[in-house]
Structure formats: C-alpha cells, structure tokens
Amino acid sequence: xxxxxxxxxxxxxxxxxxxxxxxxxxxxxxxxxxxxxxxxxxxxxxxxxxxxxxxxxxxxxxxxxxxxxxxxxxxxxxxxxxxxxxxxxxxxxxxxxxxxxxxxxxxxxxxxxxxxxxxxxxxxxxxxxxxxxxxxxxxxxxxxxxxxxxxxxxxxxxxxxxxxxxxxxxxxxxxxxxxxxxxxxxxxxxxxxxxxxxxxxxxxxxxxxxxxxxxxxxxxxxxxxxxxxxxxxxxxxxxxxxxxxxxxxxxxxxxxxxxxxxxxxxxxxxxxxxxxxxxxxxxxxxxxxxxxxxxxxxxxxxxxxxxxxxxxxxxxxxxxxxxxxxxxxxxxxxxxxxxxxxxxxxxxxxxxxxxxxxxxxxxxxxxxxxxxxxxxxxxxxxxxxxxxxxxxxxxxxxxxxxxxxxxxxxxxxxxxxxxxxxxxxxxxxxxxxxxxxxxxxxxxxxxxxxxxxxxxxxxxxxxxxxxxxxxxxxxxxxxxxxxxxxxxxxxxxxxxxxxxxxxxxxxxxxxxxxxxxxxxxxxxxxx
Numbered sequence: 001x002x003x004x005x006x007x008x009x010x011x012x013x014x015x016x017x018x019x020x021x022x023x024x025x026x027x028x029x030x031x032x033x034x035x036x037x038x039x040x041x042x043x044x045x046x047x048x049x050x051x052x053x054x055x056x057x058x059x060x061x062x063x064x065x066x067x068x069x070x071x072x073x074x075x076x077x078x079x080x081x082x083x084x085x086x087x088x089x090x091x092x093x094x095x096x097x098x099x100x101x102x103x104x105x106x107x108x109x110x111x112x113x114x115x116x117x118x119x120x121x122x123x124x125x126x127x128x129x130x131x132x133x134x135x136x137x138x139x140x141x142x143x144x145x146x147x148x149x150x151x152x153x154x155x156x157x158x159x160x161x162x163x164x165x166x167x168x169x170x171x172x173x174x175x176x177x178x179x180x181x182x183x184x185x186x187x188x189x190x191x192x193x194x195x196x197x198x199x200x201x202x203x204x205x206x207x208x209x210x211x212x213x214x215x216x217x218x219x220x221x222x223x224x225x226x227x228x229x230x231x232x233x234x235x236x237x238x239x240x241x242x243x244x245x246x247x248x249x250x251x252x253x254x255x256x257x258x259x260x261x262x263x264x265x266x267x268x269x270x271x272x273x274x275x276x277x278x279x280x281x282x283x284x285x286x287x288x289x290x291x292x293x294x295x296x297x298x299x300x301x302x303x304x305x306x307x308x309x310x311x312x313x314x315x316x317x318x319x320x321x322x323x324x325x326x327x328x329x330x331x332x333x334x335x336x337x338x339x340x341x342x343x344x345x346x347x348x349x350x351x352x353x354x355x356x357x358x359x360x361x362x363x364x365x366x367x368x369x370x371x372x373x374x375x376x377x378x379x380x381x382x383x384x385x386x387x388x389x390x391x392x393x394x395x396x397x398x399x400x401x402x403x404x405x406x407x408x409x410x411x412x413x414x415x416x417x418x419x420x421x422x423x424x425x426x427x428x429x430x431x432x433x434x435x436x437x438x439x440x441x442x443x444x445x446x447x448x449x450x451x452x453x454x455x456x457x458x459x460x461x462x463x464x465x466x467x468x469x470x471x472x473x474x475x476x477x478x479x480x481x482x483x484x485x486x487x488x489x490x491x492x493x494x495x496x497x498x499x500x501x502x503x504x505x506x507x508x509x510x511x512x513x514x515x516x517x518x519x520x521x522x523x524x525x526x527x
Contacts, residue, residue, distance in 0.1 A: 013031045013032065013033055013034075014031070014032050014033075014034050014070075014074050015029055015030070015031055015032075016029070016030045016031075016032050016049075016066075016067060016070050017029050018030075018055075018059075018062075018063050018066055018067075020056065020059055021059065021062065028053045028055060028063075029053075030049045030052065030053055032045070032070075032071065032074075034071070034074040034078050035075050035078055036071065036075075042067075042068065042071070045067075045071075046063075046067060049063070049067065120218050120221065120345075121309055121345070123221055123222065123225050124221055124305075124308075124309065124345070125309040126225065127221060127224060127225045128305060128309075131224065131225075131228075132228070135224055135228065135230055136302055136305075137298055137302065138224075138230045139220060139221070139224060139230065140298050140301050140302060140305070141298075142217065142220055142230075143217065143301075143342065143344065146213040146216075146217070146342045146344070147340075147341070147342050149209065150206070150209060150210070150213070150340065150342055153202070153205060153206055153209060154206070154339065154340060156202075157199075157202040157206070160198055160202075161195065161198065161199060161202075164191065164194060164195045164198060165195065167191055168188065168191045168192060168195060171184065171187055171188045171191055172188065175188060210342065210343070210348060213342055213344065214342075214343075214344050217342075217344045253276035253277070253278075253501055254274075254275075254276045254499075254505060254508045255273070255274070255275050255276070256273070256275075256508075256512050257271065257272070257273045257274075258271070258272040258273070258274075258515060258521055259271055259272075259521065259522040260272050260519040260520060260521055260522065261519070261520040261521070261522060262467065262470050262471055262474055262519075263471055263474060263475065266474075266475065268474045268491065268492070269492065269522060270470065270492055270493045270494070270495065271492075271493070271494045272494075272495050272496075272497065272515065272519065273494070273495070273496045273497065274440075274497050274499060274508070274511060274512060274515060275496055275497070275498055275499070276498070276499050276500070276501045276508060277439070277498040277499070277500065277501065278500075279333065280318050280319065280439060280444065280498075281318075281332075281333040281334045281337060283316035283317070283318065283437040283438075283496075283498065284316050284318070284334060284337065284397055307395075308345065308395065310432075311432035311434075312432070312434045312435075313395045313396060313431070313432055313433045313434065313435075314395050314434070314435040314437075315395065315396040315397065315398060315424075315428050315433045315435065315436050315437070316396075316397050316398070316436070316437045316438070317397075317399075317400050317421070317424055317436070317437065317438035317439065318334060318397055318398070318399050318400070319399075319400055319401075319402045319439060319442065319443070319444045320399045320400070320401060320402070321401070321402075322401055324353060324356050324357035324360050325353050325354070325357055326399075327353060328349075328350060328353060334397075395433075396428070396431070396433060398424040398427070398428075400417070400420050400421060400424065400442070401420065402417060402442055402443075411442075411458060411461060412461075413461065413464075413465055417442055418462075418465050421438070421442070421462075421465070421466070421469070422465070422469050424436075424438075425466070425469045425470070425473060426469070426472075426473060429473035429491070434491075434492065434493055434494060435493070435494040435495075435496070436493065436494070436495055436496070437495075437496035437498060438495075438496070438497065438498065439498045439500075440459060440462060440463075440497040440511065441458055441459070441499070441500075442462070443500065452506065452507060452510055455503070455507050455510065456510050456511075456514055459511050459514045460517075460518065463497075463514060463515060463518040463519070464518055466495065467518060467519065470493060470495070473491070474491055474493075497511075497515075499511055
C-alpha cells in the first residue's frame with residue numbers, strides 16, 4: 001500500500017491574540033490549551049486571561065466574543081485532525097481497531113503529553129456536580145464517622161492531660177508545705193516529663209489519624225467518581241451519633257439589614273447587615289448546627305460541600321495579636337473549633353499557622369527599613385488568612401492584627417488597621433468571596449466605658465473607609481480574576497458588620513443611624 005502523508009502535527013498550546021482597538025494599541029497574547037482541559041469552564045479561562053493580561057474593562061465584551069470564536073475554531077481543527085489520523089490508521093492497519101484510542105495516538109504523534117490526572121479538588125468539584133444525592137450522603141456519613149473518631153481521640157487526650165495537670169498542681173502545693181524539697185522536686189519533674197510525653201504521644205496519634213482519614217476520604221471520592229456508587233464497606237453500617245453538646249438557647253440579638261448603593265456614576269447594589277455578636281468565633285461557626293437533626297445536618301452539610309469549590313464563598317475577619325501562632329499559644333475557641341474538624345480538604349489549623357509564621361519571618365527579613373510608626377508585623381499588610389472546610393458561615397478566615405488598647409488609638413484612614421482591612425477586602429474580591437463578616441469597631445473585648453460619641457465617630461470612619469474599598473474593588477473588576485472579570489453585571493457583596501452585644505441597644509441604634517448617613521439606601525417599595 002502506498003505511504004500516505006501523515007497530517008501535520010499541531011501544538012497543544014495555541015496563542016490567542018487580541019487588539020485593544022484604539023490607535024497605537026499593543027496586542028494582547030494569551031496561550032490556550034486546545035482542547036480546553038477537563039473541569040475548566042470558559043468563564044474561568046476568560047478570568048485568567050483578564051488577570052494575566054490586565055485587559056481593560058471596556059474591552060471585556062469584544063475579547064470574550066473573540067475568545068469564544070477562537071476556541072471553537074481551534075477545537076474543530078483539533079477534532080478534524082484526530083479524524084484524519086484515525087482514517088490514516090485505518091488505511092495503514094488494513095482494518096479498524098475498536099479498542100484503539102485514536103485520541104491518545106494523535107496526542108503522541110503530535111508530540112502532546114497525555115492529560116495529567118486531575119487534582120483532588122477538581123475530582124471533588126466534578127463529583128458534586130454529577131453525583132447522586134444518596135451516594136453523596138454516604139460520603140457525608142463517612143465524614144461524620146471520621147469526625148466522631150477524631151472527637152473521641154480529642155476527648156481522651158483532654159481528659160488525660162487534665163488529670164496530669166491536676167496532679168502537677170497538687171505536687172506543687174505539697175512542695176510548698178514539705179521540708180523534703182529534693183524528693184518532691186524529683187516527683188514534680190517526673191510528672192512534668194510524663195505530661196509532655198503524653199501530650200506529644202497524642203499529638204502524633206491525632207496527626208496519624210488525620211492523615212489516614214484524608215487518604216481514606218480521597219480514595220472514597222475517587223471510587224465514587226469512577227463507579228458512581230460507594231461500597232458499603234467504606235461506611236460503617238451502624239449509625240454514628242452526631243456529637244451534640246447541650247444546646248443553650250440564648251435570647252435573640254439585635255439585627256438590621258439594608259440594601260445599599262455603591263458608586264457615583266456606575267452604581268452597584270449590595271446588602272449590608274448590622275448584627276450583634278457575643279464572641280468573634282460566631283462569625284466562623286454556627287453553633288445551632290450542633291443541635292440539628294441528622295437529616296437537617298446532612299442536608300446542610302451537602303449544601304456546604306457543593307459550594308466549597310465554587311465562587312460564592314463566605315469569609316470572616318478575626319482579630320488577633322501580633323504572634324502568628326496566637327491561636328495555638330492561647331488555645332482560643334477558634335483553634336478548638338478547627339482542631340475538632342477533620343479538615344479533609346485543607347491543611348490542619350496548626351500547619352496553616354506555621355506556614356504563615358514562616359512567611360511572615362521571610363517578609364520581615366526582606367524589609368530592612370520599616371516605617372518608623374509601624375512594627376515589623378504591621379508592615380506585611382497586617383493580614384493572615386486560612387481555609388477551612390467545616391465552617392460554612394466562614395469558608396475563609398482573615399486574621400487582622402490589632403492592639404489590645406484599641407480604644408486609646410487615634411484611628412485614621414491611614415492607620416495600619418485600616419490598611420489591613422483594605423487588604424482583606426481586596427483579597428476577598430480576588431478570590432471570589434461574596435460575603436464578608438467583620439467586627440465593626442475592630443475590637444476583641446469591649447465594655448461600655450467610652451461615650452456614645454466615641455463609637456459614633458469610629459463607626460463613621462470605618463464605614464466610610466469600607467465604602468471606599470468596596471467602590472475600589474467594584475470599579476476595577478479586573479482585579480477579580482475568578483469572578484468579576486466575566487460577569488456582565490457588577491459584583492454583588494454581602495457585608496456583615498458585627499457590634500458587641502455588651503455595648504447595648506443604644507450604641508446599636510446609633511450605629512444604624514450612622515449607616516443611614518454613610519450609605520445611599522435603595523428605596524423601599526410598599527406593596
């Protein structure tokens with residue numbers, strides 16, 4: 001048989017070129033993989049183009065249309081070449097081969113590498129799209145079993161450590177009353193060593209349990225994605241009880257919601273909410289979930305997992321001291337909540353904090369001459385953040401470094417606290433966070449010791465600054481590579497302002513009046 005010419009090899013990457021359209025304007029080039037990789041939609045692809053090329057907002061519509069045509073044309077060309085390759089193979093082999101992968105052969109002939117196995121987050125995101133509800137509920141029950149086993153291990157650790165600490169305290173008291181100081185000092189040293197050894201032992205056990213749970217969960221997700229069902233051996237047949245603490249019902253707190261306009265010429269509409277809170281960890285964890293019925297809990301958890309890798313994320317701003325390991329050293333309620341979660345999607349809280357501490361150390365070393373009115377920790381944007389998969393009220397938690405003597409600080413729009421808050425809002429915009437909860441007065445512990453005018457002035461300053469930050473992120477949609485870049489309409493944000501319940505209703509009502517003065521409200525419609 002005469003040799004037929006092999007079709008020309010094509011490259012996997014194609015270059016998309018777009019001209020801005022005004023005189024002497026430069027061309028924008030962007031490399032695109034053809035065909036588009038799995039689990040990559042057009043909106044994300046266009047958002048990456050905007051982010052990498054700094055495409056002006058005025059060119060979004062034209063660039064979006066041309067990019068769609070370019071991808072369609074190149075994909076058709078790619079499929080035509082695959083078809084030509086299969087025909088040539090049929091002619092060369094003197095017959096068809098039903099088991100032959102023409103797509104893979106074409107990739108090899110054209111110098112392409114096979115697709116890399118998608119990451120776990122891509123597998124999980126795809127599973128949430130196509131998985132059946134009853135199978136996804138099996139995955140949630142498997143997660144509940146892991147959470148239950150972790151909670152049991154933590155309870156054992158806390159009980160044993162509490163017992164050893166009590167023995168150490170008793171030994172210290174006996175040392176004060178006895179004359180044989182050497183013997184009691186030795187006993188105290190033995191107890192102290194036993195305490196440290198027990199704590200290290202449980203730390204290793206919990207770490208091993210966490211890694212084993214994550215490996216098992218990743219394997220279950222892979223099985224469920226490939227087969228469409230999860231074998232019963234992956235889930236315990238007996239029902240695991242939910243870890244329900246005694247639910248204490250608190251009286252309702254004051255709550256007020258507003259629909260506001262942002263911007264002068266190009267207005268965008270957002271939601272604002274003023275809410276009283278008892279502690280900052282309420283921004284990250286809804287304690288009412290702990291008393292839910294199993295069916296309600298599983299439905300709520302399923303909704304959380306579906307939205308975990310989507311763009312409409314929720315974030316909270318927490319206030320911490322300058323120590324990057326503040327949560328670990330002080331054992332805050334937030335740290336205890338994170339410790340009780342299995343964290344099957346992200347690193348545990350201690351690992352995230354240690355990574356942040358290393359980053360802060362590197363940044364502070366690189367800054368040889370910090371401003372005279374700031375400390376080293378302020379100069380690195382005064383912002384930390386972490387990811388958590390258990391807390392639906394807050395998918396992302398920003399840590400804003402503040403001072404304990406917040407009421408004695410002369411707060412201005414140029415203060416590092418305000419700059420840190422600005423960085424939180426900008427980073428939230430870039431990472432598709434639509435809902436942001438923050439303490440309005442940037443305080444951890446507040447008593448009603450200041451006059452009403454003090455809180456009104458601080459609320460007025462912070463609300464005006466936040467309004468300006470929202471105008472900035474809404475007017476520069478290109479800063480959001482994952483969501484704002486491809487939305488035909490402007491971004492919509494939900495901002496929750498928290499006011500401590502200890503300040504009472506008088507300051508809450510005064511803050512409501514301040515919001516009415518700072519923001520332009522959407523007119524109400526009477527039906």
